[in-house]
Every structure is written in structure tokens, then in C-alpha cells.
Amino acid sequence: MKSSRLVFIVAVLLAVLAVALSFSTAPNAISKKEVALRLPKNFPKPFYDFKSNPITPEGFTLGRALFYDPILSQDSTISCASCHQPFAAFAHIDHKLSHGIDNRIGTRNVPALQNLIWKDDFMWDGGVNHLEVQPINPITSKDEMNESLKNVLTKLHRSQHYKAYFKSAFKDSTITTQRLFKALAQFTGLMVSANSKYDQYLRKEVQLTEMEQKGLLLFNQKCNSCHTAPLFTNNAFANNGLPPDTALNDLGRGKITGKKEDDFLFKIPSLRNVEVTYPYMHDGRFSKLSQVLNHYSHTSGSANNEPLKNIGTLSDDEKVELTAFLKTLTDKTFLTDKRFVIIQSPSGMR
Template structure:
């Protein structure tokens, strides 16, 4: 028994100390982070009890998010196409740019308030936030890598070995822990400090143009861009002319249902003024172009959303003044504190 006790002590010391073959693994308290739940938001859809954000989990997720080694070339990171100051979108790029200059087929979506969403991607291909990151990592025109290869690379990095050991109880560098760490980073991306929010709280007032735009928005846009999240999370065909270059069938790619042809997820409009370009394929560069489209560019099809085909008219009729007022309101949805929050920045 005495010899066995000495062996255990020696083994413990070996695991805790640095040597030529074993990296030092720092053991420290891994505190839970307070989820920044706004009072006027719904409860999160993400199970924060199952995967609670922690200091080390968040740190690991952030490191993974900005690490190009998650791609086959070692260059393209999640943060490459999701830039914080533009609400984690690929600013001015119509579609995502991947390894070796490859172009995707869809615009990189904002990564905000994901804790409140039920499904992810333009077509809802990811039914859970923990599975969302698999899509860009394994898509050939994005990061073009395999999960197995990524894990192999992470296991060769002493810093990652230490972070995984501190972030998760089992300390394993495995698929579940990698994607849970990424989720811990992303669920903390809560954006709820816009002028719009301050007005709702009674701490600010709209200008005349903003107030007029809000009234127009409530009357003509809020059926789809509903509630405090400014999306009803549904999938709709908004009448975009089909781009023959991509011929993206939308939600149908996931469900196989003809009724889902050209339907895409209704995006949140939070930080919309900085998250250009717009639509699933980034075809519009300005908010004015978007409103011009809804006014006079909507095309008919078998799956066009009924809200956009009232009687004999297609789209949403808007005067030039109404467009200006709507844009004035949409600009109140920008959250500068979130866009500049250093906890989410790469450096």
C-alpha cells in the first residue's frame, strides 16, 4: 500500500509538471459567466444549464473562432467571414470567401443573439447551435476541412491541451467539447443596447423621422421581422428573382419539400445598417436598394409569401419619403457597444 501511495504521488507530480514530453497543464478555477440576459428579451432557446458558459470555455471558444487552423489551409478562420465591427458579417462581400480564394454561394450571416434562435443557417440546416460550426468547417468552398483533422491539429498544441483540460470536466480534445466551446463564445454575443432598446426602456426618444419610420415598420414589416429579436425565425420566399449563377433552392435543400423552394430564414434586423450586403446572396449593397426591391422588384412564384402578394399587387408599396423614414428607424437598431466590445475582439 505504501509503494502504491508513492506511485500515485509521483504520477500526480508528473502530470502537473512540465517535461520534454508533457506540457504543463495549469489547474485553476473555471468560473461560470453570467449570461447577459436583457430584461425585455425572451428566455434563451439554448440550454445554458447543459452547456453553461465559463471563463475557460469562453476563452477556448474565442481562440477556436479566430484560429485559421480550423481550415485546411491554416488561414481561414470563423472570424475571417464574421467580423465583429460589422455585426460578425463579411462586410461588403456578397458571398463568403473560403480557402484558396474559393467563393461560397451565400452571404455570411450576422452572429448575434444566437442563444435565442432555434435553427441556424439561411436554410436551417443546423438544428442546434452546437452543430452550426460544422457547416463552414467542412464545406469545400469555405474552410474545407474535416473535424478529425482539426482535432488532430489541436491535440498537437500545448495551449489547446491546457485550455480543454481547464474548460471541461473530462478535459478531452474531442468533437463535443470543441463545438460546445464555440457555442459558449457565440451565446455570449447578446446585442441589446441600441437606441431602439433605449426608447423601449424610456431612456431615449426617436426623432420625428425615426418615429415615422417605426410606425411604417410596424404597419408594413413587422409581420416577418417580429418582436424584440426582429425576426419570427420563419422561412419565407420574399420574391427575389432567381440568380442563375447559384440557383439556390433555399430551405428545400434541407427538407426536400417543393413548398420550401426559394424560402430562406427571415434575418434579424438588429445592426442591419452595418451588416451589408443584404439578402442570402448579398445582392443588395444598401438599405435603399432593399426597400426599392420590396417596392417594385418582387417577382411572383408558386411559393412567394402571401404577405407579398396582396390582391393584384406584389411587394410592399413605399414612397421615397417612406423609404427615408424606414431607413432612419433601421439605423436606430445599431448597437455600437456590442460592435466594439473587446471581449469579442480577436486582439
């Protein structure tokens, strides 16, 4: 009798302990330290200023929940993460062109999301110039999420979970588009990639192989003027010699500025994590780095700008060396960073 009571008490205690533990190790809990922004020493000053939107664990957690939640789309099928996949540096590897609601195919390849606070304009054509307003585009685009901001707010208001999330992030439970965008910017703005083998090499923590060293030299001679280290973009727009796709007829920068001379210029993409962000180019026309290098090797002869002409024909050895170097830009810490992955299904929030 006595021993069975003891067993009962121990069982109750164990159950209480288990519940307490499951709270303290909530799968998505994040600490203040984990959301502290660490600016890499060799990076320039960022464009986005977190002063007007300080990152907090609660704001970041809300941003992450929104990023992974299909509630932002009209029929609750597409989330930001449907197109921006963490293991691909938040690019999308299954489709050349973006793949949205009702299987609609967009007109552009999904770019990686990384080091966004160092960008002065966004999208392949620079059509958006502030990180906080960027989500309007995917939410309202008919080929992406096809939803109105008004409906998004209505849906979020209906959810007790989101009310609580907004309250903990912004001190009261008012849900506004501005707060929605600020929370998303806390999440996407913290996506910093600065721990690739190349970065470790700069910090003298590892050495490059002879092949990678040769690739780095070639890169500095032929690519760095556009894909400028350490961000691997100079943030400008350029024509890299791709023949326009006549079906898409994408004018790129020219569509935004209306200037003829800007036609077929595209934002120079960062090459960080390029090993995993295939397919490549604004229209995803290449699926392999070898195709990209063949393109540069073939077009430089007829190029109309100096940096492209300067590339010249690449020998097979040079292609192998350049590829080896490009792979040193893969940042496993970033690609597997648990802060950016949601473990609990966000649909449980509704």
C-alpha cells in the first residue's frame, strides 16, 4: 500500500517535471543573445538601421511565425518559406521561376535572402528600396500570394495566438501592417551570412587549398569588379551578356526607370552560398555553375562593357579553379542556423 502510494507520488512529480521541462525547452524559444545583431568586422555599414525597429526575441519570433505561415496568402497554401527555403540560403531550388498560389508561375527566379540589411534596393530590378515595404509585393502579387493587406490583418485579428504574439512584441495587441512588416524585417534582417570557408580564411582560421587560392586570384581579376567582396556584389545593376529571353521579355532595371539605357540591366546578385542557390540568373536559365562559367567564357568576346570583356575565354583549368573558389562561399553555419527554422507548425497558431 505504502509503496504504491510512493510510486504514485513519484509518478506525479515526474509528470510535473516533464511539463516544466517542455515549457523551458519550448522548441522555438529564442534568447536575447541569439537575436543580437553581430556585424562582421570587414563588412561596410549596413543600409537598414535597426534603431527604429530594435530586434527583440518576441519581434523576431513573430517575424519567423509570419514567414512560415501560409495565412499570408489568399487560400492559406503559400508562405514566404514556400519560395524561400532555408537550406538553399532562402532561394528556391525546385523551379526556374517562382511558383506561387494555384501553381501559378511568376516571371523571375527566387533570389537568396542573405545580408539584406546591406542592400539599398531589392528585387532583380531594384523595384523596392526598403526592407520593410518589400513584403507588400509577394503578399499582393497575383502569382505569389494573391492576398490583400486588409484581409491579412482581418485573419491575424481572428487569431488569439497572433494577438498574443503582437502584444509581446509591441507591448499592445494592435495588429497593423507596419508592425507586420517590422516583425518580418527583424526576422529577414538578421539573416547574415559571414562564416563561409572564405570568411574563415580571411580571419586566418583556415587555409584555402591551392586550387581555391588560384580561383580567388582569378575571381579578383575577372569577377570582383561586379561581385565585389565581402558582400560579393557592388549593389549596382549590370548587363552580364545574357541574351534576353524573348518569351519573358524582361526589361529589368529599364522597367523601373523607363530609361532605354537601363533595359536588360539586373541587380548584381551576391555570390555568397552560390553553390546551393541554383538555378541561376533572374530567369533561372542555368542550373549549374559550369553553365554560368561557360556563359561568361563565351560572351566576353562580344561584350559591350569593360568588366565583361576583361573576363576573356576561360580555360577548363580556370573554370575548375573558379568553381572551387565559389564553393568556399558556402556558409554551413547560415544554411543550418536553427534560429531561422521553425519547428512547431505555424498553422497551430490559428
